[in-house]
Amino acid sequence: xxxxxxxxxxxxPEVRKLREFNPGAVLGAxxxxxxxxxxxxxxxxxxxxxxxxxxxxxxxxxxxxxxxVDRYPVEPRFEVVYQLRSMKTRQRLRLKAPLPGDxxxxxxxxxxxxxxxxxxxxxxxxxxxRFTGHPNLRRLLMPDDWEGHPLRKDYPMEGPR
Amino acid sequence: xxxxxxxxPLSADTMVLNVGPQHPSTHGVLRLxxxxxxxxxxxxxxxxxxxxxxxxxxxEKLFYSQVIPLTDRIDYLAPLSNNLVYCLAVEKLLAxxxxxxxxxxxxxxxxxxxxxNHLVWLGTTALEIGAMTVFLYCFRERExxxxxxEMCSGQRMMSSYFRVGGLAxxxxLDFYSRVxxxxxxxxxxxxxxxxxxxxxxxxxxxxxxxGVLSADDAIAWGITGPNLRASGxxxxxxxxxxxxxxxxxxxxxxxxxxxDVYARYVVRMEEMRQSVRIARQALDGLPEGPIRADAPGIVxxxxxxMKSEMxxxxxxxxxxxxxxxxxxxxxxxAVESPKGELGCYLVSDGxxxxxxxxxxxxxxxxxxxxxxxxxxxxIADAIAIVASVDFVLGEVDR
Numbered sequence: 001x002x003x004x005x006x007x008x009x010x011x012x013p014e015v016r017k018l019r020e021f022n023p024g025a026v027l028g029a030x031x032x033x034x035x036x037x038x039x040x041x042x043x044x045x046x047x048x049x050x051x052x053x054x055x056x057x058x059x060x061x062x063x064x065x066x067x068x069v070d071r072y073p074v075e076p077r078f079e080v081v082y083q084l085r086s087m088k089t090r091q092r093l094r095l096k097a098p099l100p101g102d103x104x105x106x107x108x109x110x111x112x113x114x115x116x117x118x119x120x121x122x123x124x125x126x127x128x129x130r131f132t133g134h135p136n137l138r139r140l141l142m143p144d145d146w147e148g149h150p151l152r153k154d155y156p157m158e159g160p161r
Numbered sequence: 162x163x164x165x166x167x168x169x170p171l172s173a174d175t176m177v178l179n180v181g182p183q184h185p186s187t188h189g190v191l192r193l194x195x196x197x198x199x200x201x202x203x204x205x206x207x208x209x210x211x212x213x214x215x216x217x218x219x220x221e222k223l224f225y226s227q228v229i230p231l232t233d234r235i236d237y238l239a240p241l242s243n244n245l246v247y248c249l250a251v252e253k254l255l256a257x258x259x260x261x262x263x264x265x266x267x268x269x270x271x272x273x274x275x276x277x278n279h280l281v282w283l284g285t286t287a288l289e290i291g292a293m294t295v296f297l298y299c300f301r302e303r304e305x306x307x308x309x310x311e312m313c314s315g316q317r318m319m320s321s322y323f324r325v326g327g328l329a330x331x332x333x334l335d336f337y338s339r340v341x342x343x344x345x346x347x348x349x350x351x352x353x354x355x356x357x358x359x360x361x362x363x364x365x366x367x368x369x370x371x372g373v374l375s376a377d378d379a380i381a382w383g384i385t386g387p388n389l390r391a392s393g394x395x396x397x398x399x400x401x402x403x404x405x406x407x408x409x410x411x412x413x414x415x416x417x418x419x420x421d422v423y424a425r426y427v428v429r430m431e432e433m434r435q436s437v438r439i440a441r442q443a444l445d446g447l448p449e450g451p452i453r454a455d456a457p458g459i460v461x462x463x464x465x466x467m468k469s470e471m472x473x474x475x476x477x478x479x480x481x482x483x484x485x486x487x488x489x490x491x492x493x494x495a496v497e498s499p500k501g502e503l504g505c506y507l508v509s510d511g512x513x514x515x516x517x518x519x520x521x522x523x524x525x526x527x528x529x530x531x532x533x534x535x536x537x538x539x540i541a542d543a544i545a546i547v548a549s550v551d552f553v554l555g556e557v558d559r
Contacts, residue, residue, distance in 0.1 A: 032490040033253050062380055064495070067519040069508050081506065083493055083521070087380060087394070090401045094493060115383030118529045126217075141210040141558055150218055157222050 005029050012036060014058060014093055021051045027098075037094035042080070045097055046107040052084060052093070053112065060084040060093055063109065066119035068127040072153035077101030078129055082109075099129060108134035126151035174198050178540075182211050189554035191528065195535070195543070202543060205535035207528045212558035220518040224484030225251050226325055228518065233319040235520060236556040238281050241267075241274040241310070242498040244323035249404055250494040250505040251325045254487035257456055261448040263327035264406040269340070269443035270313070270322065271405075271496075272436040276347065277306045278499035278551075279429045279436075283354060286426070286548040290367045295357055302350050305343055312336050326460035327453035340444055347437050351430060358426070368423035372534045372546035375420055382533060383526045386501025388550055391428040392420035398497040405496075410439050422549040429551075459485045484513030493521075500524055500551050520559055524552035 009015060009029040014036065018025040025048055028039035040048050052060040064083040071077055076098040084093045097106055108131035109116040120131040121140040128149035131137055139146060148155055180193040190211035196204040216235060220228045232247045233240035245267055252259065259267075284299030307317040313332040314320035322329050358364045374384070376394040389396055397414040399407040415431035417424035453460045461480055462473035489511040495504040504521030527550040534550070535543050 030490075033256060033492055035492060037491070063383055064502065065493075065504055065506065065519070065521040067506060067517075067521075069491075069517045081491075081519075083504065083506070087396060092493070094491075113383065114381055114533070115526060115529065118525060119383075122525075139210075141213040143210075150215060157218065 009036075014038065014052070017055055017058065018048060018051060021047070035092065035094060037096060039096045039098060042097040042099055042106050045082075045095075046109065046112070048095070049082070049084070049109060049112055058091075059086045059088045060091075062087050063113040063116055063119075064092075066109070066116060066123055068123045068129055068151075070127060070151065070153045072101070075101060078104045078127060080104075080106055080123065080129060104129045105132055106130075107132055108137075110134055125149070128152065175203060180543075182208075191547075191552075191554055191557070193531065193535075193543075193547070195540070197540065200539045200541075202535050202538055202540065205532050205543070207531050209525070209528060209554070209557050212554045214559065216559045217518055217520060220515055222514060224513050225487070225515060226480070226484065228515065229324065230319065230321045233321050234555060235522070235559055236498065236500070236503075236524065236553045237318055238553050239274045239278045239499050240318060240320050241270050241322060242278075242496060242503060244321060245271050245405065246494060246496045246498070246503050246505045248323045248325050249496065250492055250507045251487065253492040253494050254490060254507055254509055255325070255456075255459060255485075257326055257454055257459065259327045259454050260451050261406065262450045263452045263454075265443045265447050266328060266332070266452065267323060267405050268407060268410065269440050269447075270310070272440040272443070273306050273309060273340075273343075275436045275499045276433050276440075277303055279433050280306075282429060282499075282548075282551050283426070286545075287358065287364075289544050289548045290364065292357065292361075292364065295354055298350065298353060298357075302347065305346075309336065309339055309343060312339060324453065324460070326456050327451070331452055337444065337447075340440070344437055344441050344444065348434060351433055355430060359430075365423065367542075367545055368426060368549075369419075369421060371422045371538065371542045372549060373419070373421045374530070374534060378533065379420075382530055384501065384530060385526070386497065386499070386523055387428045387432060388425060388501065388527060388530070390414065390416045391424035393418040398495055398502060402495070404494070410442050412439050422545050425549045425551075486511055486513045495521065498523060500527065500553070500556070520556075522556045522559060524554070524556040527552045528557050 015026050024041055025044050026038050030037050052058055062085040064085050067081050069079045078099040080097045082095040120134055121138055123129050124137050125139045125142050126149055175196050175198050178195045178197050182190040182192040192208040194206040195202050216231050232243040235243050280299040280303045284296040287295035310320045311317045313336055314322035374392050376392040379389045379392045393416055395414050395416045400414055412435045415428050417427050457476050462476050466473040467477055487509045489509055491508040493506045495502050501523030506519035507515055508517040510516040534546050
């Protein structure tokens with residue numbers, strides 16, 4: 001069931017093409033300060049990125065960054081945020097994949113962009129989001145035997161954990 | 162399309178060599194796990210995190226303006242680029258435009274920062290390849306640039322000079338003559354370094370054809386900045402997505418097609434010359450006017466006004482005690498830092514503190530590239546390659 005978007009956002013080529021690919025791909029869209037951000041169906045992430053990357057007109061071929069936002073205590077709690085850029089058109093696009101607080105999982109993008117490796121490890125390390133299909137998901141910044149994920153909002157800023 | 166790293170089949174002859182985290186040639190606490198057979202590297206795994214200080218977490222408990230000093234400490238070789246991307250991100254959230262004079266001074270100082278960073282890069286890279294003299298020369302020139310930072314901000318390295326909406330304070334009067342002298346001397350100094358290195362046979366033998374990275378691989382691995390340009394892809398955010406009035410400046414984006422260590426050296430040398438050119442334009446054409454935006458409630462009022470105007474005093478008190486609250490939303494802002502695309506992703510929930518601050522560190526991406534570049538090389542070449550990609554561990558680990 002595709003979400004209804006304002007005509008201005010629904011007409012954007014990114015939204016149009018993703019809806020042609022799968023009507024349920026785009027759950028929402030915002031344009032804040034001239035930056036387009038799409039909320040997408042997390043199960044389709046890999047295919048969505050592939051469509052955006054291969055489309056000759058859009059050609060979002062550069063994965064700039066992967067990060068996450070913890071919306072605790074709101075559900076769906078996590079948002080994995082992907083910053084894409086087109087080296088051809090120099091446009092930028094932000095994808096947000098909402099994930100539940102209980103066992104957050106999403107497909108890995110290492111197969112599309114090898115550079116996603118450490119970025120996904122960092123999100124796993126600091127937020128506890130698991131990337132299925134990642135060849136070697138490990139803690140990146142914290143020690144290997146660390147308990148907890150420091151950037152979660154219920155992880156205390158100071159004092160005992 | 163580049164493939165992700167898969168471990169090569171290992172024979173009984175392989176050995177695991179730990180380089181770092183204390184090894185002096187690693188620029189800091191980077192640990193490289195090398196699987197070697199004789200002198201050849203089969204697999205390299207960078208192990209990072211020894212300098213993790215939780216800056217992204219810390220930012221969530223501070224007012225927007227209090228985060229600025231934290232950003233200096235991320236990439237301590239390019240503190241003003243960090244200040245810049247953070248201030249631009251907050252300004253984007255607020256839809257605030259700093260006055261022209263502040264923007265030009267920001268350009269001037271971030272270009273000096275780029276020269277500062279590249280001088281340290283050149284010095285340490287040359288040192289690791291065995292050219293001690295260049296190291297000492299580079300640090301001599303770098304000291305002059307640090308003195309300029311000290312003049313305007315009071316600090317050599319952790320300058321924290323930019324503010325949301327402009328600059329902390331007007332630079333002192335002799336700042337301009339000092340910058341002028343500096344910009345006049347620098348090109349001659351660059352010639353000196355080039356005399357020592359560019360056609361030096363040892364330098365050529367150690368750098369040409371070593372650590373070759375193709376443009377397609379660079380894009381697949383998320384590489385930006387000088388490393389991407391040295392692979393023949395002309396991409397520069399100052400030109401492609403101009404921020405802070407960069408569109409008013411005239412400069413060239415240098416590229417080299419080879420993608421090896423030598424190309425990275427040549428690109429950075431040319432970038433320093435272009436930075437001098439940009440800084441010169443900024444200095445000569447510096448517009449008159451205020452250095453802070455007129456935004457009561459966000460930008461601190463002038464000290465003098467606080468003595469005569471009640472509103473100024475109230476705003477000062479409110480900003481210091483309660484901070485300011487941008488509207489809810491999220492922005493991603495990127496600048497061309499000396500090491501590549503430095504991005505700041507800020508999420509605001511409408512409160513006075515960032516809900517989330519994400520730092521897109523070019524250094525981390527550059528370190529990751531080592532896993533791709535090192536296999537197939539000798540250990541001696543590994544040192545040259547590690548040096549050539551340019552990273553700062555403070556930014557890798559944050």
